[in-house]
Amino acid sequence: xxxxSFSLHAASLEIIRPLVKTVIEESEIxxxxxxTNPEVSKVVFVDGMGREFHRDIKKEKLIxxxxxxxxxxxxxxxxxxYKGTDVKESKTVEVYFRAELFGGVNEEPSGYRKHTFHxxxxxxxxxxxxxxxxxTAKYVIPENAEDSTCYQCHKNLVNRxxxxxxxxxxxxxxxxxxxxGEYNAGEGISKFSAPDxxxxxxxxxxxxxxxxxxxxxxxHGPVRDGRCNRCHNPHSSNELFFTRKPLxxxxxxxxxxxxxxxxxxxxxxRDKSHPTQGKPDPSRPGRELVCSGCHDPHGxxxxxxxxxxxxxxxxxxxxxxxx
Numbered sequence: 001x002x003x004x005s006f007s008l009h010a011a012s013l014e015i016i017r018p019l020v021k022t023v024i025e026e027s028e029i030x031x032x033x034x035x036t037n038p039e040v041s042k043v044v045f046v047d048g049m050g051r052e053f054h055r056d057i058k059k060e061k062l063i064x065x066x067x068x069x070x071x072x073x074x075x076x077x078x079x080x081x082y083k084g085t086d087v088k089e090s091k092t093v094e095v096y097f098r099a100e101l102f103g104g105v106n107e108e109p110s111g112y113r114k115h116t117f118h119x120x121x122x123x124x125x126x127x128x129x130x131x132x133x134x135x136t137a138k139y140v141i142p143e144n145a146e147d148s149t150c151y152q153c154h155k156n157l158v159n160r161x162x163x164x165x166x167x168x169x170x171x172x173x174x175x176x177x178x179x180x181g182e183y184n185a186g187e188g189i190s191k192f193s194a195p196d197x198x199x200x201x202x203x204x205x206x207x208x209x210x211x212x213x214x215x216x217x218x219x220h221g222p223v224r225d226g227r228c229n230r231c232h233n234p235h236s237s238n239e240l241f242f243t244r245k246p247l248x249x250x251x252x253x254x255x256x257x258x259x260x261x262x263x264x265x266x267x268x269x270r271d272k273s274h275p276t277q278g279k280p281d282p283s284r285p286g287r288e289l290v291c292s293g294c295h296d297p298h299g300x301x302x303x304x305x306x307x308x309x310x311x312x313x314x315x316x317x318x319x320x321x322x323x
Contacts, residue, residue, distance in 0.1 A: 012037030012089040013081045016063075016125060021112040022095050024070060026235070028156045029095055030117075032065045032125060033079050037089075042082040048075025048095070063125055067153055070097040073105040100230065101244050101253045116190035123191075134173050134192075141169040148172075160236035166205065167235040175201045175234060183227070197226030198234070209298075216299035218306075223298050231297070248277040251291040258291070282320040294319075 017032040018024075031045055035057055045053040047068040055064050068077075075095045081088040096108045123132040131149045135142075142148045145155075148170035158168045166174050172192070180187070181195035195201065203210045213223060222230045231250060232242045243250050252259040264274035281289040291297075294316050295305040302308045308315040 012040050013043070013079060013091050015077075015079055015091050015093050017117060017122070018077070018093055018095050019115045020093055021109075022093075023098050023108045023112045023114045024095060025098055025100075025114075026157060027070050027072075027097065028067060028154065029070045029075065029077065030065060030067050030153050031077055031079065032063065033091075034062050035064060035081060036062065037081070039083045040081045040088055041084060044080045044082065046078040046080070048077060061128075063128070065126070065129075065153070067156055069156055070095060072097050072099045072102055074109075099244075101250065103253075114187045116188040116193065118190040118192045120191075136170055136173060138174070139171065141171065145170055157235040160233075161238045162240070162242060163236040164232075164234055164242050174204060177201070181226075196229070198229050199223075199226030202228050213299050216301055218300040218303060220297050220299060220305055247290040247292055251295075251297075255291075 012035065014034040014036070015031065016034055018029060029047070033043060033045075035043060040057050042057060043055050043064060045055070045066040045068065047053075048071050049069075051068070053066045053068065055066065057064075073096065075097060076092055077095055078090060078092045080090045094112075096112045097105065098108050099105045118132075126132055130152065133149065135147070135149045145151050145168075150170055150172045154172075158164075166172075175198065176192040176194045178189065178191050178193055179195045180189050180193055181197050183196040184193070222228070228234075231244060233244050234242070237243060239246055241247075245253065257263070258276065263276070275289055277288065277290055279289045281287045281293045284293060287293070294307060296307050297305065300306055300308075302310055302315065304313060306313060306316045307319070310316070
């Protein structure tokens with residue numbers, strides 16, 4: 001469908017959320033519109049990939065919403081109001097999905113910023129149809145996911161291949177505490193903001209590893225800064241351990257100088273290389289060789305985050321090379 005923004009009559013349609021030039025950091029957009037013209041019989045929501053969602057207009061109802069997925073980078077979200085088969089009005093809003101670990105979309109364009117939603121004022125728009133109070137008690141999993149008051153609008157967050165237990169069990173407020181942190185203090189706050197750094201919330205469940213990690217000699221930057229969600233998606237992922245990319249791609253996003261696959265021995269043996277991916281890992285049967293086969297991304301007793309306690313890098317080699 002080709003979308004053109006125009007109006008044939010007095011305003012019939014208002015896009016309330018998202019606001020103009022909004023930044024998001026997850027692949028979900030919730031669009032809220034107000035339909036004021038009684039002649040409108042249908043609205044069509046169109047996401048940034050051209051997919052359509054049709055909603056029939058009901059008498060006495062003004063507010064309509066639609067959850068949809070976003071692609072990384074810019075998304076032009078359109079809503080079209082129809083009277084029968086005739087277009088009454090069309091509105092478009094630009095939304096930018098910022099993905100910190102993906103080149104080209106890791107910074108929003110000038111003029112874009114994040115906008116919070118769950119404030120008392122904004123929630124008034126939704127209360128006729130939605131219960132805006134979280135109904136999940138601490139550590140109590142709803143018997144049915146659909147019973148969670150968060151489910152209807154946010155179910156797309158857990159539809160990837162591997163889901164994180166707190167998210168898929170709708171224990172949302174374990175992380176979404178309404179607080180901010182050092183890295184998101186200037187972005188505004190809502191009833192369900194999550195602090196960044198998030199690590200202290202992670203340790204509520206992963207408490208057995210806190211003392212172990214911080215007693216290690218070698219530190220990894222994201223762990224030291226408490227930014228677990230830099231590498232892991234806290235809701236769901238298509239990757240092992242809920243990482244935001246396959247492991248090798250994830251590591252070489254920051255450590256791009258290691259991407260040639262020769263960094264292990266290239267410094268002292270000319271024209272030789274050691275694989276860093278695409279081969280079986282002798283030390284971990286059934287697993288493919290990746291960076292984490294030799295390095296522990298959460299910290300190590302050895303140098304360079306190596307999974308050994310030796311004082312030289314060669315101490316790790318004997319895990320695979322017995323001679």
